[in-house]
Amino acid sequence: MVELGQLESHHQDFAARDTRIVAVSLDAQEDATRTAKKFPHLLIVSDEQGSISGAAEVIGPHHGPDGKETVSPTTILIDRRGQVRWVFRPERFIERLKPEEVLSRVDEYLARK
Amino acid sequence: MRTTTPPIASGKGPGRRLLVLGIVIALFGLGVYVVLAIGTGFLHTPWYMPVLATIGTCLIVISIVRRLTIWRIVAVLIIGLLTAGEWWWLLDFSRLPAYAGPVSVDQPFPEFSPASLADGTPFTRDSLIGEKDTVLVFFRGFW
Numbered sequence: 555m556v557e558l559g560q561l562e563s564h565h566q567d568f569a570a571r572d573t574r575i576v577a578v579s580l581d582a583q584e585d586a587t588r589t590a591k592k593f594p595h596l597l598i599v600s601d602e603q604g605s606i607s608g609a610a611e612v613i614g615p616h617h618g619p620d621g622k623e624t625v626s627p628t629t630i631l632i633d634r635r636g637q638v639r640w641v642f643r644p645e646r647f648i649e650r651l652k653p654e655e656v657l658s659r660v661d662e663y664l665a666r667k
Numbered sequence: 668m669r670t671t672t673p674p675i676a677s678g679k680g681p682g683r684r685l686l687v688l689g690i691v692i693a694l695f696g697l698g699v700y701v702v703l704a705i706g707t708g709f710l711h712t713p714w715y716m717p718v719l720a721t722i723g724t725c726l727i728v729i730s731i732v733r734r735l736t737i738w739r740i741v742a743v744l745i746i747g748l749l750t751a752g753e754w755w756w757l758l759d760f761s762r763l764p765a766y767a768g769p770v771s772v773d774q775p776f777p778e779f780s781p782a783s784l785a786d787g788t789p790f791t792r793d794s795l796i797g798e799k800d801t802v803l804v805f806f807r808g809f810w
Contacts, residue, residue: 574801576790576802577806589785600785625805625806630776638773645712
């Protein structure tokens with residue numbers, strides 16, 4: 555959840571661009587609630603049934619330390635009309651985008667609009 | 668006829684500094700990664716880790732060439748395994764397949780059955796449409 559903390563700390567930068575962060579995991583509702591308390595400026599989604607993750611096909615191939623399925627870190631920029639504008643997946647699950655890199659992609663999209 | 672076996676010496680002797688240096692260097696890379704990733708949350712690809720472990724293993728091998736001891740053999744086996752494990756982790760295990768799912772640029776996000784926000788509010792594909800753009804981040808969970 556390191557990346558969520560970094561995104562949370564840049565929430566004003568995203569808000570200034572009329573952009574919100576929606577963080578999705580396969581966590582149960584109670585875990586999502588705990589996550590939301592830690593990161594109050596992010597929208598935390600409990601995708602326990604894997605509906606969003608399954609639709610986006612981001613589940614696996616690795617598993618969590620508890621042996622359960624988990625998602626591959628993936629970042630998707632979606633415009634306000636629901637159109638996908640950018641899809642990013644790191645080469646390794648140990649890598650994450652820095653908030654500055656995400657903001658840079660948002661800026662690129664906004665410049666093209 | 669009398670035969671002799673080459674003596675296996677104790678831990679002290681020529682090359683001992685190389686042995687210690689090799690162990691320290693190999694563990695240093697691992698330590699740096701643990702501190703950066705867990706301590707500061709800097710998630711990155713730590714190429715320095717297997718590289719340093721490889722250098723450490725080489726130093727231990729050189730120390731064995733200088734003088735063969737049981738402890739040096741044990742050290743090279745342990746550090747060698749650590750090195751191999753680090754290379755495998757970085758080059759194979761941690762790799763993600765390139766994204767090949769249905770989400771495509773300039774296309775709508777695929778339809779999905781409702782999930783729920785932390786407060787229990789349903790989250791549907793229509794929730795992606797509104798007054799703001801959305802950065803959708805799939806993360807690996809609370810653990």
